[in-house]
Amino acid sequence: MQLEIFTTGGTIDKVYFDAKSTFEVGEPQILEVLREANLCIDYQVTPLMRKDSLDLTDEDRERMRKAVEASTATRIVITHGTDTMIDTARALTGITGKTVVLTGAMQPARFRFTDAVFNIASAMMAAQTLAEGVYIAMNGQLFDPERTRKNVEMNRFEVI
16 A cells, blocks of 8 residues: 555534534545545555544544554645644654655535545645655645644634
8 A cells, every 4th residue: 555544524524414404524525525536556545534623632633643653654644633733743643664645624614615635635646745744734734733823813724
């Protein structure tokens, strides 16, 4: 396998429930995105959890770390909620022999206008080309988690 994708939930996987008039984390949306992309690479999607990133715990981050370490793939993408993506990226720092790229979306993948497709494509390309380490792919840029913040007012990630 060339690349493994772990899904954890977040906005990228949110779906609208009419009965509740709310959004909730649903099935991983990356499967549909990748099916439509006509990819010619060997990849595997492994769902780890379905959580809003604000609900992630240290135990969840340890579970992600163990999954990445145990993967036979050296190229990893993790879909993740944007609110605590930086925290998780920092928790994964130090894993050797792997290139890990976290990505997410500001709007659910099911929306007609979403950044999910572009962010997923960016993360997959980055995972295949970057040196080992942990990165964040958002807003058409790659970020070092140690020098990144989410600018909530501007709805984007930026270097600090």
